Amino acid sequence: xxxxxxxxxxKRFGGNPILADINLTIAPGEFCVFIGPSxxxxxxxxxxxxxxxxxxxxxxxIDGRCVNEVPPAQRDVAMVFQSYxxxxxxxxxxxxxxxxxxxxxxxxxxxxxxxxxxESLHLTALLDRKPGALSGGQRQRVAIGRAIVRxxxxxxxxxxxxxxxxxxxVKTRVEIARLHRALGSASMVYVTHDQVEAMTLADKIVxxxxxxxxxxxxxxxxxxxxxELYHHPKNRFVAGFIGSPGMNFFPAxxxxxxxxxxxxxxxxxxxxxxxxxxxxxxxxxxxxGIRPEHVQVGEGSLLGRIxxxxxxxxxxYAYLDSDLSPAPLVVKLTAQGAVIxxxxxxxxxxxxxxxxxxxxxxxxxxxxxxAAA
Amino acid sequence: MSSPTLTATLPAGGALSSLQRSRQRMxxxxxxxxxxxxxxxxxxPLARTFFLSLTDAQLSDLSARQFVGLANYIGDAGxxxxxxxxxxxxNTLWFALLSVSLETVFGLGVALMLNHPSPLxxxxxxxxxxxxxxxxxxxxxxxxxxxxxxxxxxxxxLLSAGLIDAPLAWTAxxxxxxxxxxxxxxxxxxxxxxxxxxxxxxxxxxxxxxAARVDGVPTWSVFVNITLPLITPAVLVAMxxxxxxxxxxxxxxxxxTSNSRTTKSMSVYVREQLIDFQLAGYGSAAxxxxxxxxxxxxxxxxxxxxxxxxxx
Numbered sequence: 001x002x003x004x005x006x007x008x009x010x011k012r013f014g015g016n017p018i019l020a021d022i023n024l025t026i027a028p029g030e031f032c033v034f035i036g037p038s039x040x041x042x043x044x045x046x047x048x049x050x051x052x053x054x055x056x057x058x059x060x061x062i063d064g065r066c067v068n069e070v071p072p073a074q075r076d077v078a079m080v081f082q083s084y085x086x087x088x089x090x091x092x093x094x095x096x097x098x099x100x101x102x103x104x105x106x107x108x109x110x111x112x113x114x115x116x117x118x119e120s121l122h123l124t125a126l127l128d129r130k131p132g133a134l135s136g137g138q139r140q141r142v143a144i145g146r147a148i149v150r151x152x153x154x155x156x157x158x159x160x161x162x163x164x165x166x167x168x169x170v171k172t173r174v175e176i177a178r179l180h181r182a183l184g185s186a187s188m189v190y191v192t193h194d195q196v197e198a199m200t201l202a203d204k205i206v207x208x209x210x211x212x213x214x215x216x217x218x219x220x221x222x223x224x225x226x227x228e229l230y231h232h233p234k235n236r237f238v239a240g241f242i243g244s245p246g247m248n249f250f251p252a253x254x255x256x257x258x259x260x261x262x263x264x265x266x267x268x269x270x271x272x273x274x275x276x277x278x279x280x281x282x283x284x285x286x287x288x289g290i291r292p293e294h295v296q297v298g299e300g301s302l303l304g305r306i307x308x309x310x311x312x313x314x315x316x317y318a319y320l321d322s323d324l325s326p327a328p329l330v331v332k333l334t335a336q337g338a339v340i341x342x343x344x345x346x347x348x349x350x351x352x353x354x355x356x357x358x359x360x361x362x363x364x365x366x367x368x369x370x371a372a373a
Numbered sequence: 374m375s376s377p378t379l380t381a382t383l384p385a386g387g388a389l390s391s392l393q394r395s396r397q398r399m400x401x402x403x404x405x406x407x408x409x410x411x412x413x414x415x416x417x418p419l420a421r422t423f424f425l426s427l428t429d430a431q432l433s434d435l436s437a438r439q440f441v442g443l444a445n446y447i448g449d450a451g452x453x454x455x456x457x458x459x460x461x462x463x464n465t466l467w468f469a470l471l472s473v474s475l476e477t478v479f480g481l482g483v484a485l486m487l488n489h490p491s492p493l494x495x496x497x498x499x500x501x502x503x504x505x506x507x508x509x510x511x512x513x514x515x516x517x518x519x520x521x522x523x524x525x526x527x528x529x530x531l532l533s534a535g536l537i538d539a540p541l542a543w544t545a546x547x548x549x550x551x552x553x554x555x556x557x558x559x560x561x562x563x564x565x566x567x568x569x570x571x572x573x574x575x576x577x578x579x580x581x582x583x584a585a586r587v588d589g590v591p592t593w594s595v596f597v598n599i600t601l602p603l604i605t606p607a608v609l610v611a612m613x614x615x616x617x618x619x620x621x622x623x624x625x626x627x628x629x630t631s632n633s634r635t636t637k638s639m640s641v642y643v644r645e646q647l648i649d650f651q652l653a654g655y656g657s658a659a660x661x662x663x664x665x666x667x668x669x670x671x672x673x674x675x676x677x678x679x680x681x682x683x684x685x
Contacts, residue, residue, distance in 0.1 A: 052583050073589025085580035089602040098598065099588030150588065 002063040002076070002153035002187060003028050004049065009058035011044055017211050018044050021218040022058065024206060026187055031180050033198040034191045036208035037241070041219060042191045043082075043158055045208070049189060050079050050156050062154065078147035079156040082163065084139045086131040086146075092118070093127040096146045103150075110149075117145040120182075121175075137168045144179070155183075157190040161197065169197075177201055195242060199226045209237050236360040239289050245317060247289045247354070250325030254284045261366065262355055264288060268323045269302055273353035275363040286363075289354040292317060295331040300347030304329060306340050320344065419664065426657035433651055445658035452659045460634060461642040462666070464551070468638060469619035472558045473612055479559065480566025481608075487567065488574045498571075505564040513628035516557045520544055547635040554636050558625055562618075566611055573607030574600070609678050616674065620667045639663045 009022040019041040026032045034042040047053040049060065051072035059066050067075050086095050093114055100110045118124045121141040131139055140160060147155055160176070161169045177200070180188055192198055198205050207229060209221045222229055222238045233239035239247045252266035257277040264271045266288055273288065280286070304320030307328060318338060319328040331346060338344070355363045389397070426445055430438035445451055452458050487498055504512065519526050520543035528540040543553045577600060585595045623640035630636045637645075643663060647656030 050587055052586065071589075072587045077587065079584070079587045081580045081584060083578070083580050085578065085584040087581055087584075087599055088578075099585075099590060102588070102590050102594065146584075146588075 003061075004154060004187060004189070005061040005064075006049075007059045007061070009045075009048065009055050009060060011041065011048065011053070012056045016213055017215060019048075019208075019219045020211055020216075022220060024220065024223065026189060026204070028187055029185050031177075031188045031190065031201055031203045032206060033202035033204070034189065034206050034208060035193065035195060035198040035241075036221075037210060038193065039210045039212075040208040041211070042193075042208050045219075046079075046156050046158055046189060046191045049075075049154070050077055051075050052079075075154075076152050077154040077156055078150045078152040079158065080143045080147050080160045082159040084131075084143040084163075086139055086142055088131055091128050091130055092123060092134070092142050092145075095131070095142055096149050099146065100149055113149040113151070114145075117148045120179075121145050121148075136164055137172065140164060140172060141175075144176075148179075148183075153186060155186055155188045157188065159191055159193065161192070161194070169194075173197055173200060195244060199230070199242075202226050205229055207238055207241060232365060233354070233362055235362055236287060236289070236356045239354055239356070239362065243291050245292055245330050247291050248295075248327075248329050249287050249289045249356075250327065250329070252286055252288045254280050254282050254286055256282055261350055262286075262363070264355070266324045271324075271348050271353060272350040273355045273363075274350045274366045275353075275355045276366060277355075277363060280357070280363070285358055287356040287360070288348075289356065290348050290352055292330040293332040294349065294352035295329070295346050296349055297331055297333060297335075297344055297346045300345050302346050302348070304331075304344050304346060306338060306342045306344065309338060309340055318344070320346075322346075422657045422664075423661050425653055426655075426661045428654045430653040430657075431651050432647060432653045432656075435653055438654065441654070445655050446662070452655065452662060457634065457637070458639075458642060458659065458662075461637045461639045464636060465620055465622065465638045465640075467551075468555060468558070468622060469616055471555045472562070472619050473615045475555070475559045476563050476566045476615060477608065477612060479563045480570050480611075483563060483567035484570035484574055487571050498568075501564045501567055503564075504561050505568075507561075509561065509624045510628055512561055513557065513625050516560075517544060517629050520553060544630050545633075547633065550630050550633050550636045554626055554629060557629065558619070558622070561625075562615065566615065569611040569614075570604060570608055573604035576607070577603045609681075613671070613674055613678070617667060617671060620670065621663075639666070 004024075004026040006022045006024045009019060010017065011019040022045065034045055036042050044053060048055050049062075051067070051070065055068065060068055062075055062077070087098065090098060096114045096117060097110050100113065105113075114127075115124070118127055121144060123138070123141055123145060126134060126138060126142075131142065134142065140163075143160070157176070161172055164172060176190075180186075180201075190197075190201060203225070204223065205226050206223050207221045208219050211217060211219060221241075222234045224232075229238055229242045233242060236249065240249070250266055252264040252271065254262060254277075255265045255270070256263040257280050261272055261274040262277040262280065264273065264286060271288060302322060302324065304322035306318045307321050308319040310317040314334075316333045316336075316338065318331050318333050320331060322329050331344075351366075354365070357363060425435075425438075427440060427442060428438040429441050429445075441448075443451075447453055483501060487494065487501065491497070507515075518524075520528075522528060522540045522542040522545065525540075525543070527543070528537070531537045532540065541549060544550050581599055581603075582595065585599060590598075621640055622638050623644070626636050626638050626641050627644070631641070639659070640663065643656055643659045646652045646659055650656075
């Protein structure tokens with residue numbers, strides 16, 4: 001059982017802020033995923049927890065103990081590197097056993113741990129091989145095995161699947177989820193840029209945004225359960241990052257704030273959004289957002305012409321020219337048979353429309369929505 | 374739609390297709406120029422030396438010679454019967470063993486230090502190279518003066534520090550001369566080793582070190598179990614280079630202690646026979662033996678290194 005707590009952590013390289021004002025608690029046994037675009041500092045944050053980098057400020061607690069000054073080896077963490085970082089001249093067995101030999105464990109105990117980890121990762125037949133004779137997926141499993149045998153309180157994964165091909169990635173993802181259930185009490189911190197990994201694995205997602213040299217902005221854009229980030233993004237950055245293809249955004253003007261939501265004018269169309277519009281007056285400029293999968297196609301007052309189609313087999317995405325905005329609106333089509341040039345009728349369901357104010361902060365969606373989420 | 378059958382089948386019975394034959398011809402054409410150059414600058418002189426070694430030719434008149442068979446090698450007055458030759462062989466082997474081992478150890482130390490991040494890294498790397506960059510004859514002369522028994526700065530320093538009572542004849546004293554030669558060679562060639570080992574150190578993936586840090590592996594164990602095994606192949610290659618160099622050592626010994634029997638190397642012996650004694654035939658025999666010895670050691674070394682690699 002170990003809780004990781006970060007308090008006001010920040011990190012600079014040279015004069016540039018990389019991470020700012022990180023306040024975060026990762027509960028014991030929790031699977032926490034750091035996600036964000038390149039350069040947001042997610043790997044750096046992981047390395048800070050590992051102790052491979054030092055924070056420029058703030059405190060890091062593991063199990064209630066401040067570990068700012070504690071070397072990596074004594075933090076009771078194990079790390080799986082993006083490049084696997086296997087020792088090329090050692091066999092699979094030695095790769096897993098090497099770290100244990102310095103823990104004053106008995107030979108039989110080392111053997112037992114390595115064998116049992118190899119068993120659960122299907123590596124038993126490969127124990128005598130060198131990493132050079134293994135496939136990418138097998139190397140990945142050895143790297144995970146090397147972390148497991150240490151029986152740490154915290155597992156740190158640095159983009160562990162990014163060097164695997166697509167089908168293997170899905171398989172290994174399931175393996176990691178299974179591992180987390182099996183190891184129950186150990187916390188896992190996992191860095192990825194792949195939001196499918198984040199959505200499927202995480203108990204808690206920490207979405208970081210690049211600071212790009214800006215001062216005074218915190219790095220964390222939002223923390224929460226994957227579905228919370230999906231349904232209730234706090235701001236436009238989160239809304240645009242989570243979900244694929246991304247949310248449609250288009251500018252609009254407020255025509256009327258009502259008790260059941262906000263009535264807006266986008267292009268020549270009127271759109272209703274079920275959000276708490278407190279503080280907005282008629283005429284304010286806002287940004288509306290709706291996910292492609294939430295646009296209702298088939299009937300309705302809005303009309304769009306298909307300019308481009310992406311067929312994914314089970315469904316398609318259509319790019320529509322419409323009255324809403326000059327930019328094309330992406331919608332999900334489950335019916336087959338649409339062709340470029342067709343016109344479609346559609347509506348934007350009021351309980352699915354997101355509204356962002358001039359500062360790109362989201363207006364809270366009405367309580368009725370929360371239940372739907 | 375039917376899938377097209379594969380028409381490019383493998384040649385039956387190992388016969389080469391015309392494409393493979395023309396590729397092979399091209400390959401030979403491409404290596405031919407270098408083969409010709411190698412033959413002209415290495416093959417011909419070697420053959421001529423071997424031919425001369427079978428005669429009693431004098432340097433003053435190479436054309437007046439008689440065929441004497443292997444007499445220059447195994448005759449009563451042949452090279453193999455000369456105790457001075459064997460002394461030179463012993464000197465050379467000792468020199469190679471001592472200087473290459475010391476250079477490897479010091480080179481490794483220097484490389485490890487240079488591999489540490491430091492703002493002075495580029496400067497230090499350049500500074501370390503200086504002994505290697507100075508021509509051997511110049512540095513040998515420089516050391517000869519520094520080690521001069523009466524006016525040398527080394528003796529002056531050791532005397533004033535009270536470490537010795539009387540000046541030492543570094544290059545003239547038979548007991549000291551050999552050590553002196555080895556030390557000067559180590560001074561000169563350690564940078565070469567350091568640079569090759571530094572290159573090898575920089576090839577070791579950094580995340581291996583980070584993995585070891587997270588796993589709490591002590592520094593010494595990291596060095597012995599991770600760094601050393603990973604740089605060994607490169608160090609072995611560097612040692613082959615240096616061993617071949619050391620077995621041919623000439624300039625340093627010739628400049629610093631040209632006439633001392635205790636430091637005479639095989640190359641110095643060969644030159645002495647060829648030039649000082651004008652014995653082209655006998656000298657060529659010694660040169661051929663020198664070549665054979667170096668070739669033999671190289672072959673053994675490479676066979677050993679290969680066995681080691683495969684054993685890993």
